[in-house]
Amino acid sequence: MKTIHILATAHGTDSAEGRAAINLVRVELDDMLRAHGGSQHTQYQVHEAYVDVQSPNVDEAALALPKEELCVIVPILLSTGFHTQVDLRRAAKNSGIAQVRIAEPLGPDASLAALQRARLEQAGWSPGAGMVVQGSAGSSRQDGREDMSQAAALLEAELGEPVRNGFVAAIDPKLADLAETEQPSFASPYLLAEGFFAGKMRRDIERVSPGTTVAAPLVNSHDTASARIIATCALNRVMEALRN
Structure with a gap:
């Protein structure tokens, strides 16, 4: 069984509620990938990373991954921007991972x-x-x-x-x-x-x-359904990156 590492990379925040909400998205994504991998003879491992405020930052997290196993960096970010086009690309380039792909951001969707x-x-x-x-x-x-x-x-x-x-x-x-x-x-x-x-x-x-x-932001830490919607977007971006 092959292993694919998913580096789920969010912005990072000082807000305890915001952190809990993003963690819930990551948990939902992990559950979805486990279910998906069972039918594909593939094991997915989801790792957390951030571009700002929180640790581990995406550079450190990418460096810590195995060099000979495929990695997909998926931005838990709504839009293209400096973080997707500069930070994530830098982390991928400097990671030393033989096969690393960067997925598209969650939106627009x-x-x-x-x-x-x-x-x-x-x-x-x-x-x-x-x-x-x-x-x-x-x-x-x-x-x-x-x-x-x-x-x-x-x-x-x-x-x-x-x-x-x-x-x-x-x-x-x-x-x-x-x-x-x-x-x-x-x-x-x-x-x-x-x-x-x-x-x-x-x-x-x-x-x-x-x-x-x-109105409230898209996800809160007490609403699994909203986290699942965001995680589904992330899952779709991961699968698109793996197909390309």
């Missing part, structure tokens, strides 16, 4: 838009509520910003309502500016879990548009 809708509905949204603003982290890379805009388009199709994307980071169009101008009834975080950006999004909107209800 229609299943994520459906999960955003579920979070909005939990916050009180219903059809006819008008334009929704989406808050995404932001990226220094154009391809990352395009991914986030595409996610907003998928959410718009899911809701049947206009959706405009704004960045929580200091990148135009800024979410705070958009919310101040539009005064929307609801805002949807395109963010995986609690952490720096989720907190900043709530504070920014409360400051400029206190009547706006901000």
Whole structure:
């Protein structure tokens, strides 16, 4: 039986809730891969790694893996960006692993838009509520910003309502500016879990548009179903990387 190592690489956060939510995603991914491997005569081993804040960082985690067994680095990240295009590639190059592949990020994906809708509905949204603003982290890379805009388009199709994307980071169009101008009834975080950006999004909107209800991030530590949706995206990306 061959072994394939899956380096499930998240951003990292100081938030205890955010850490627990991402750990739940990793547990769900591990369970899915175990079930998948049983029918493929393949053993998958899932390892944790981070690009920032938490340890082990992806460079250290990759260096620690066996050099002669296939590794797939799968970003537990929503979009293309500096971390996927620079950090993960550097880790792969320096790992010394003979066969290493880098999977695509989780999004944009229609299943994520459906999960955003579920979070909005939990916050009180219903059809006819008008334009929704989406808050995404932001990226220094154009391809990352395009991914986030595409996610907003998928959410718009899911809701049947206009959706405009704004960045929580200091990148135009800024979410705070958009919310101040539009005064929307609801805002949807395109963010995986609690952490720096989720907190900043709530504070920014409360400051400029206190009547706006901000939905929860995609995953929380008490919701296995949402973690399974994210893990399914990650599983799909792993399988795509193995086919290519």
